[in-house]
Amino acid sequence: MTTTFRALLGATALLALTAGAQAETTITVATVNNGDMVRMQGLMDDFYAKHPDIKVEWVTLEENVLRQNVTTDIATGGGQYDVMTIGTYEVPIWGKQGWLTSLDDLPAEYDVNDLLPAIRGGLTVDGHLMASPFYGESSMVMYRKDLMEAAGLKMPDAPTWADIETAAKAMTDKSKEQYGICLRGKAGWGENMAFLTAMSNSFGARWFDENWKPQFDQPEWKATLDTYLHLMNEYGPPGASNNGFNENLTLFQQGHCGMWIDATVAASFVTGKDSTVADKVGFALAPDNGLGKRGNWLWAWSLAIPSSSKNQEAAKTFIDWATNKDYLALVAAKEGWANVPPGTRTSLYSNEEYAKVPFAKMTIDSINAADPNAPTVKPVPYVGVQFVAIPEFQGLGTTVGELFSAALAGQSTADDALAAAQTAVTDEMTSAGYIK
Template identity: 75%
Template sequence: MSLRNSICAATALAMATATSAFAETTITIATVNNGDMIRMQGLADEFTASHPDIKLEWVTLEENVLRQRVTQDIAAKGGQFDVMTIGTYEVPIWGAQDWLVSLNDLPAAWDADDILPAIRDGLTVEGELYAAPFYGESSMVMYRKDLMEKAGLEMPEAPTWDQIKDAAAAMTDKDNEVYGICLRGKAGWGENMALLTAMGNSFGARTFDESWTAQYDSEEWATTVNFYVDLLNGYGPPGASTNGFNENLSLFQQGKCGMWIDATVAASFVTNPKDSTVADQVGFALAPDNGLGKRGNWLWAWSLAIPAGSDATEEAKEFITWATSKEYTALVASKEGWANVPPGTRSSLYQNTEYAKVPFAAMTLNSINAADPTDPAVEPVPYTGVQFVAIPEWAGIGTQVGQEISAALAGQQSVEEALEKAQALTTDEMEAAGY
């Protein structure tokens, strides 16, 4: 479909879904302060123009705060929000609890069959779709091609962790505030533990064995975390233990990171010359491995869902249909170019000849396809999830473990002490939960 025809289709979809049957209603949308979500807010006038009876109220929060707020609200059935931005971890757990409204009745034109299977499966419980993906992601290596060339190195398409460490050492120039590697250090199950759990998979680590016994006291976890701490303390920026996605994004855009291993969705921001001083020097590679058959990449989607406590479910569905449609993608492309459309959710996007020209399109899709949440670790495990464990207790466990490892990164305790505490607290939490 041409861009012009897509825009026409967007108008038609808006006309079809707009209706004067709604009384004037305000829907409150809780969302994360990521660039794609902020762009959606900037384009929301397109929705309200065709839905004059629906007003939008935005609550935009940092990732950890968003998770805390929406979790508290939905568990208490507080009804603060009509649309929540939640992830692949929450959707199946909350859907199974009947805390979310099914989206199986979205219009046929929305085209549920177009959603990438790996993304759709993670948002579906017993045949019911409980969230619509706004963008999907894995993780990959983003690197400075100019610094690699200066160091006399070439980045493989599928690097190992040892190659990453060698490149980080070669690119580090602390006198000029250039650091070879930037990684998440900020504590949180969706911050440093997203990176570390996926990284651990590639080192042969697992969170639990087949009997649900915690494994943080294993040799594989010691190897993983020691490698991570040594890598960042040797070649990372100062204060790495407080850096999450947004902090590292800013550092990379300022030219201060030789490499950054993080969400594939960041690619459009590091290659945008409006924001990035190194936009024309960025290359991409798969997340690293150790030759054990698993790469250190994750699988995630930020998605829009409706809590069961909402009293404006039909209006919320109207908004979700608009924000996650193929036509919204075409709208973003018309305003800001194909490189800036929400990635990782629809097959049709990766069949689009214009999008195929985007330098990170193929690597993003390959990274998503390389992650298998049903078989995340080298050894057998009883859980699903690549960078998380799909049980309700994980949010608490992951955050506490993340705090211990962040403290080790900051030099407040040893890696051995951090993992001893991680093992003990995880064992206590799992026993209390009845595992």
Template identity: 70%
Template sequence: MTITFRALLGATALCATAGLAGAQDSVTLTIATVNNGDMIRMQGLTSEFTAANPGIQVEWVTLEENILRERVTTDIATQGGQYDILTIGTYEVPIWAAQGWLVPLDDLGDDYDTDDLIPAVRDALSMDGKLYAAPFYAESAMVMYRTDLAEAAGVTIPEAPTWTDIMTAAQAMTDKSAEQYGICLRGKPGWGENMAFLTAMANSYGARWFDTDWNPQFDSPEWQATLTDYLTMMNEYGPPGASSNGFNENLSLFQQGKCGIWIDATVAASFVTDPEDSTVADKVGFAQFPNKEGVDNRGNWLWAWSLAIPASSDAQDAAKTFIAWATSRGYTELVAGKEGWRAAPPGTRASLYENADYQAEAPFAAMTLASINAANTQKASVQDIPYTGGQFVAIPEFQGIGTAVGQQFSAALAGQMSAEDALAAAQANTTREMTRAGYIK
């Protein structure tokens, strides 16, 4: 995919990078990142950075989300040193920082303005008051839907919908003979793919991963209701092959006009409203993540794709220079100057949401900020829990456990097992792993 950009560099971005790489005059940074739209855009702007920093060259390793997580986790745990900058999320940062695997980012330059970072996001990427990863973009989750299809079907999606509202609307919007699917949701297995969505959905149903003694809760009525309703929506109103669909696949379906409702990361809003890529750009409405009637919880999703430096990097000064550039206010201005304010990386800086130009061009801005601010990662469930995290459980073992459960639930979506069997397998497998890890005595 080739992206051509006009030459423009925000003055703030230049200031933010000044002086950080002076000790390393000629280095090549290897950056591992995810194949999301905002990251692809950043790669297209690399020449702006290297022009301002001629002693630094950049090599990109761009990977699908699950593969990225696997490779960077292996590399940092073994101190392999393959990468100078890692694209990681709010799950990894506190765990890896505690292990001493990440370089603190408390010296990104006088113009970086760490205080401008949205507090919930900054706190999620910090330990003991020090920032260990700089957020490139942050997100919660929300409902995106086709306003024209809803009107034609005679249904209304309120600003704060319930799951009953969503299922009623999805049914009314479905016309499979015309390849028009009422709802698109993540089905691809992975702790950060289908389990990110399903954990958020389970939270909104009043479920929890573990009780206060770390016993798995997949045999609870709340998880039974969550998975049953998810499979009903996907089997009756969703697209074929949904067990292979993650964020990018569903984004493409929605942009092509094949999804009536898509519930996913708020960062998707700029892509579904982009008239150059989305056939339905002027027909998209937004609503809060749904809740189950009687449950005062709306998913509690909070994530930030962030840039961090592994302690094994031998180009740390240059890496800080790049991170200061890519996550600065100046970079936001650079993107806005080339593609409009709607395309600015969302969710990281308070100043963006105070910008009248951004508010005018981004109809999703208010809903995005409200969703991020509403996330409660300290208590993701209405029930008592021993863990933190929104759409994940913030323990090192969760990557393996979450992916294994995701495989069971994806198999159920593919028709390879029943919901009851998938939940039973998740309960048995998670109990075994948590006992082996010493959580369950």
């Protein structure tokens, strides 16, 4: 073998190695530490078998931290993430800013027309799909059937807040660390304020009147906060001001909550293998007060690609895998139909196997009961059920959430918290030019 031939062979081998190295694309996916997303990470062998040329690095964060990180990254064009897990609040705002990449060119097999209309509508900006829903949710009542029966009560399918208080009182036995109700108390626009804003709708409250004047000084908000604090102080667990979705999920699974009003997506976890009360759980619509609005929200955790991503084709490939019908079938095969990410596709709710899941109908009924275009009893200038779809809301909701969480912790009164919220929100809305 000549020296020249050896050199040629060496060069060819080097080129082959270089091409192989270049063929693998690494994408970074930022997501929330909720159970469905953690489950997805455990199913990545299926993705790699189909797409060996793409490597996925995960950044998995607590909800408030995730929101802060992805907001900072996308607003500055940082390019740290190729796929972001974001919600129905961010998509229309960021889409209009040009911060997101359209997903209109996902493969035909993705079947965009199969997406539930309410969910798809919230993720569409100027006719373009800007994010793909991983799971959709509303909120509902999850309750202990055994404790209700022991108390001689029956939960209505469509309860009022008075029904909720009656049940919470009857199921509370603090000597056994058994609390009648668990609700979000952790501060955050997507934590306690998601719950409280949805709750306030059923009390006839609203964030703003038609002229963007804050409404925390009105009796409807006082009734909302007084009811919430009463329920939590009388019948809730200690330290509730630190509890968000995951903390309350653990409490319920361990048998410490008679009721939990929260995301419909929690149903598979309170009835799953990690729940000590799995066979004792019933479901009902979120409560109302007879005013025509229930205290339930509408949300989708969705996957989106920031415009700053340098790996957009690989990112689209991942999103298609994680949010198409084949992924639902994969989860069903591995984990059972009850653990399929809910609330995104029409075909799931026409599936005879999924129809047998005990919470399937209540979930879709709850999603259909929420109207982001008319979220309140009185007219409002905004859309959004548990949020106000303006850029300022992220900061406003967190500020008010901190004030209300402090009231729950006993650091202030309801009246003081509402007065401080009215002042803070008025100042911000004036500075932002909403209030003339």
